Amino acid sequence: MPFQAKKMGKIPPYMFAEFARKKAEMTKAGIDVIDLGIGDPDLPTPDHIVDKLIEEIRKPANSKYPSFIGHIEFRKAVANFYKRQFNVDLDPETEVLALIGSKEGLAHIVPTLIDPGDTVLIPDPGYPPYRMATYLAEGIVRYMPLKEGNQYKPIFNDIPEDVLAASKLMFLNYPGNPTAATVDLSFFKEAVSFARSHQIVIAHDSAYNMVTFQGYQAPSILQVEGAKDITVEFGSLSKTYSMTGYRIGYVVGNKEIIKSLSVYKNNTDTGQFTPIQLAAAYALNGNQGCVHKYNDIYQERMAAMVEGLQAIDIFVDPPKGSFFIWAKTPKGYTSNEFAQSVLEQTGVIITPGNAFGPSGEGYFRISLSLPNDRLFEAIERMKKNITLTRK
Numbered sequence: 165m166p167f168q169a170k171k172m173g174k175i176p177p178y179m180f181a182e183f184a185r186k187k188a189e190m191t192k193a194g195i196d197v198i199d200l201g202i203g204d205p206d207l208p209t210p211d212h213i214v215d216k217l218i219e220e221i222r223k224p225a226n227s228k229y230p231s232f233i234g235h236i237e238f239r240k241a242v243a244n245f246y247k248r249q250f251n252v253d254l255d256p257e258t259e260v261l262a263l264i265g266s267k268e269g270l271a272h273i274v275p276t277l278i279d280p281g282d283t284v285l286i287p288d289p290g291y292p293p294y295r296m297a298t299y300l301a302e303g304i305v306r307y308m309p310l311k312e313g314n315q316y317k318p319i320f321n322d323i324p325e326d327v328l329a330a331s332k333l334m335f336l337n338y339p340g341n342p343t344a345a346t347v348d349l350s351f352f353k354e355a356v357s358f359a360r361s362h363q364i365v366i367a368h369d370s371a372y373n374m375v376t377f378q379g380y381q382a383p384s385i386l387q388v389e390g391a392k393d394i395t396v397e398f399g400s401l402s403k404t405y406s407m408t409g410y411r412i413g414y415v416v417g418n419k420e421i422i423k424s425l426s427v428y429k430n431n432t433d434t435g436q437f438t439p440i441q442l443a444a445a446y447a448l449n450g451n452q453g454c455v456h457k458y459n460d461i462y463q464e465r466m467a468a469m470v471e472g473l474q475a476i477d478i479f480v481d482p483p484k485g486s487f488f489i490w491a492k493t494p495k496g497y498t499s500n501e502f503a504q505s506v507l508e509q510t511g512v513i514i515t516p517g518n519a520f521g522p523s524g525e526g527y528f529r530i531s532l533s534l535p536n537d538r539l540f541e542a543i544e545r546m547k548k549n550i551t552l553t554r555k
């Protein structure tokens with residue numbers, strides 16, 4: 165008897181298992197493997213946030229069950245952040261919900277909004293949890309291909325009518341993982357108007373909303389007039405403040421959707437530890453100097469990597485957001501072949517683009533969340549040792 169439900173069988177085997185095996189093998193053989201596959205900040209959580217966490221942990225009242233919709237101080241801090249950054253008004257009581265990391269909410273919004281057999285529109289390539297959550301909710305995954313020629317934006321008019329009629333939910337994500345693509349408000353206007361006319365909820369994942377460069381500021385989809393009728397936006401402290409391990413994020417926007425998700429969550433989890441919520445509120449309300457400092461570091465790493473890639477004839481424009489570089493594999497290589505070849509020739513792990521969906525084939529992703537010395541070492545090795553044998 166298989167100890168799993170049939171829907172579990174839809175989850176593909178761990179995509180990086182083969183790489184993990186190779187990495188272990190090479191490390192054992194004494195090779196210094198550099199992993200540019202992991203999207204997890206190396207930079208530390210800023211001290212003032214850590215200090216606040218410790219202060220709050222010492223208060224006995226904070227060891228009790230947290231508020232499952234989120235501490236009001238955290239929800240107010242998110243609302244203040246939206247006002248300050250986007251000039252969007254949010255009611256902290258009804259339009260903000262705390263999440264145990266945004267991934268938790270992105271996964272739970274699916275069964276909250278769809279029934280088995282309903283369709284979910286998913287960016288391809290995209291962050292894997294959108295499609296995995298859809299499989300687990302027994303929904304139908306319909307990919308929206310993101311093409312370089314359209315700046316990695318979906319072409320809404322390409323989605324067939326019958327698919328639209330069956331669709332309840334659409335995911336979007338800018339600045340994007342893995343593509344590092346950014347958009348301006350006019351794209352969100354188009355998306356909201358399309359979603360309204362087809363009655364499809366938009367879940368916008370803005371995990372990288374503050375990880376931006378070159379003077380670019382990422383818009384919020386809630387800046388579009390009427391967006392709250394049909395849209396929710398997910399945000400996270402993880403990338404902005406190097407707090408991935410803290411597990412704290414939020415969802416904002418349409419209050420009925422937020423209400424439904426909070427009912428789902430109230431019967432699934434009991435919210436994040438109060439001191440973490442209060443440390444996160446402190447991060448959002450406090451001095452944002454740390455964010456600028458970290459973005460400067462990422463921007464510098466990006467410039468170095470873009471230049472390193474140029475040296476091996478791979479050309480990309482420096483991204484304006486996220487900490488990824490998304491680039492085409494050299495001529496004659498599939499995503500997997502190129503990643504294998506880079507690993508064998510340099511001991512550097514990069515992520516094959518097809519891990520993020522079928523349209524990622526022919527691309528690879530590099531993460532810049534690695535200390536400068538390791539990153540520069542990886543660049544040097546790539547410059548020196550990569551020989552492209554196929555043409």
Ligand SMILES: *Cc1c(COP(=O)(O)O)cnc(C)c1O
Pocket residue numbers: 203264265266267268291337340341369371399400401402403408411412413
């Ligand atoms: C990292 C990431 C998240 C998850 O963030 P958490 O808040 O740590 O769960 C969500 N979406 C994208 C696209 C990410 O890259």
